[in-house]
Amino acid sequence: MEFFLIKGDVGDVESDSIVFLCYEGQRLPTAARKIDRKLGGFLSGKVKSSDFKGAFGKTVLVDTPGDFNTKTVVLLGLGKKEGFGSLEAFRAANIAVARTGHSSRTVSVDFSNVDRGFLKVFLEGMACGAYEYGKLKSSGRKKNRIEKVCVASRRISADYFNTEAAHASAVSKSVAFSRDLVNDPPNMLTPSILAEHALSIAEGSDHLSCKVLGKEEIREMGMGGLSAVSFGSSEPPRFIHFSYSPPVKSRKKVAIVGKGITFDSGGLCLKPADSMRTMKMDMSGAAVVLGTMKALGELTPSINVHGLVPATENMTGASAYKPDDVVTALNGKTIEIINTDAEGRVALSDALSYAVRLGVSEIVDLATLTGACIVGLGLHNAGVMGNNANLVKSILNSSRDVGEKMWELPLDAELREEIRSRVADVKNVGSRWGGAITAALFLENFVSDVPWVHIDIAGPSYVEKSSDWYQYGASGFGVRTIVNYLMNR
Known part of the structure; x- marks a missing residue:
C-alpha cells in the first residue's frame, strides 16, 4: 500500500x-x-x-x-x-x-x-x-x-507527511510479516523454518546480524530449559539471536525476548483437542521479535537492540520431559516441572538469562504465556508486569501512543511463595490463583537486577471472532508498541 x-x-x-x-x-x-x-x-x-x-x-x-x-x-x-x-x-x-x-x-x-x-x-x-x-x-x-x-x-x-508515512509503511509491513508467521500452519513453520526467516531478515539490512544455535549448541551452552521442552519433538530446537547496531554508535542496549513455541500440544500434560486447535499461535511473541527487528532494519533507531527467541515445539513422546523432572536454566537456577504445559516460561528462562549475559540495560519479553491473563483482562488487553516502574510506564505509554491495549498487573511479592519448590530453586507453576502474576514471578528469577517488563499477549495476539478492526487469525499485536518504544528510547 x-x-x-x-x-x-x-x-x-x-x-x-x-x-x-x-x-x-x-x-x-x-x-x-x-x-x-x-x-x-x-x-x-x-x-x-x-x-x-x-x-x-x-x-x-x-x-x-x-x-x-x-x-x-x-x-x-x-x-x-x-x-x-x-x-x-x-x-x-x-x-x-x-x-x-x-x-x-x-x-x-x-x-x-x-x-x-x-x-x-x-x-x-x-x-x-x-x-x-x-x-x-x-x-x-x-x-x-x-x-x-x-x-x-x-x-x-x-515533510511531516513523508516522515510519518515512511514510518507507517515500515511498521505495517513488519506487522503483516509477523501475522504471516503466526498464521502459517505448524507443519510450515517449524523452529528451523522460523530461524531461516530470521536469517533472511538480517541479510536484508546493513544494521542487522543474526546467529542461530542448533540443538547441540543449545545443550552445550547450558540452556537446560529450552532443551527439556524440546525433548518430545522430532523437530530440533533453535535459539535465535538478532543484533541491531545503529548507524551512530550508542551505549544504550536493550533486549527484546519472544516466546517461540511453534506448536504446543501441552506435552505429557496433554491439552484437550479444542484447546490444541490454535496452538500454532504460541510463537506470537517470537513473531513480534522478528517483526520488530525487520522494522528496525529500515527505521534505524539510535539504540542497540538484541532480539532473542527460544524456538521449539512442545510435544508428547517417549523422551518428552515429565512432571517431577528438574532442569537447570542457563543462569544455574533449577526448575521443578509441575506441568509440562507451562513450557513457555521454562524455555524463556534461558533466553532471559542469555539477555542478562549480554549486559543489556533493559529487557522486554512478550509471550502468549497464560490463560489466566485472558480470564483477568479479556481478549483485547495484554497484561504488563515488571520490576521497574519507569520501564513499565514507558511500555504502557508506548502502547497508548499506537492504540494497543495493555494493562498493568501487580508483581505481588506475596505470591512468590506459590512458585517456591521443595526440591529445586523454583517450580514452573503455582496454584490456580493469580496465574498470570505467578508466571511473571517465575520469569523474574532469570533477569537478575536488570530492569525488565513482561507482556502477556495471550489474549490479543490471535482473533477467533472477526470485527471491523481485527480479522480472524493473527493480529500482530505488540509489534507497533515495541517499535514505538525503541524509536523513543
Missing part, C-alpha cells in the same frame, strides 16, 4: 472511494458539504434518513453518478472529539478499509478535521486493515483491493 498527500480538497484527485472522517455532534467537513451540493442534497438526505450523527464506527455510503471523481462517498463516524485517541484512529482506519476495500484500488481520506498527530497510526490502521492471509488458497484471489491511500489536508506539510 502506498501513501500520498493531497494539499487541497479531497475531491480534487480521482479515486474509487472518498472517506470523510466525522466527529459526533459536528457539521460535515467542508469538502463533504461541497460534494453534497453537487449531489443536490442527496448526501445530507441520506445522513438524515439513516440518523447518522457521527457515533464511532457508524457509516453512510453513497454511490455517485458517472461524472464524479469518485464512485463512492463514505461518511465514517469518529465519536466525540474529546474521546478520540490513537486506539480510535487505528480502528477507524480499519473500518474505512472494511467499507471500501472490496471495490476500491484508490481511497482518498479527508483528514482536514483530524489532528495531524493521529496521521501515523491512522495510516498504520489502513495498511493493517488491508492485510489478508491467502497464500494457501488455491484461487489466489484477494478480497481487499486497496493499493493507494491519498490523505487530503492543507494543514499537514509534505
Whole structure:
C-alpha cells in the first residue's frame, strides 16, 4: 500500500472511494458539504434518513453518478472529539478499509478535521486493515483491493507527511510479516523454518546480524530449559539471536525476548483437542521479535537492540520431559516441572538469562504465556508486569501512543511463595490463583537486577471472532508498541 498527500480538497484527485472522517455532534467537513451540493442534497438526505450523527464506527455510503471523481462517498463516524485517541484512529482506519476495500484500488481520506498527530497510526490502521492471509488458497484471489491511500489536508506539510508515512509503511509491513508467521500452519513453520526467516531478515539490512544455535549448541551452552521442552519433538530446537547496531554508535542496549513455541500440544500434560486447535499461535511473541527487528532494519533507531527467541515445539513422546523432572536454566537456577504445559516460561528462562549475559540495560519479553491473563483482562488487553516502574510506564505509554491495549498487573511479592519448590530453586507453576502474576514471578528469577517488563499477549495476539478492526487469525499485536518504544528510547 502506498501513501500520498493531497494539499487541497479531497475531491480534487480521482479515486474509487472518498472517506470523510466525522466527529459526533459536528457539521460535515467542508469538502463533504461541497460534494453534497453537487449531489443536490442527496448526501445530507441520506445522513438524515439513516440518523447518522457521527457515533464511532457508524457509516453512510453513497454511490455517485458517472461524472464524479469518485464512485463512492463514505461518511465514517469518529465519536466525540474529546474521546478520540490513537486506539480510535487505528480502528477507524480499519473500518474505512472494511467499507471500501472490496471495490476500491484508490481511497482518498479527508483528514482536514483530524489532528495531524493521529496521521501515523491512522495510516498504520489502513495498511493493517488491508492485510489478508491467502497464500494457501488455491484461487489466489484477494478480497481487499486497496493499493493507494491519498490523505487530503492543507494543514499537514509534505515533510511531516513523508516522515510519518515512511514510518507507517515500515511498521505495517513488519506487522503483516509477523501475522504471516503466526498464521502459517505448524507443519510450515517449524523452529528451523522460523530461524531461516530470521536469517533472511538480517541479510536484508546493513544494521542487522543474526546467529542461530542448533540443538547441540543449545545443550552445550547450558540452556537446560529450552532443551527439556524440546525433548518430545522430532523437530530440533533453535535459539535465535538478532543484533541491531545503529548507524551512530550508542551505549544504550536493550533486549527484546519472544516466546517461540511453534506448536504446543501441552506435552505429557496433554491439552484437550479444542484447546490444541490454535496452538500454532504460541510463537506470537517470537513473531513480534522478528517483526520488530525487520522494522528496525529500515527505521534505524539510535539504540542497540538484541532480539532473542527460544524456538521449539512442545510435544508428547517417549523422551518428552515429565512432571517431577528438574532442569537447570542457563543462569544455574533449577526448575521443578509441575506441568509440562507451562513450557513457555521454562524455555524463556534461558533466553532471559542469555539477555542478562549480554549486559543489556533493559529487557522486554512478550509471550502468549497464560490463560489466566485472558480470564483477568479479556481478549483485547495484554497484561504488563515488571520490576521497574519507569520501564513499565514507558511500555504502557508506548502502547497508548499506537492504540494497543495493555494493562498493568501487580508483581505481588506475596505470591512468590506459590512458585517456591521443595526440591529445586523454583517450580514452573503455582496454584490456580493469580496465574498470570505467578508466571511473571517465575520469569523474574532469570533477569537478575536488570530492569525488565513482561507482556502477556495471550489474549490479543490471535482473533477467533472477526470485527471491523481485527480479522480472524493473527493480529500482530505488540509489534507497533515495541517499535514505538525503541524509536523513543
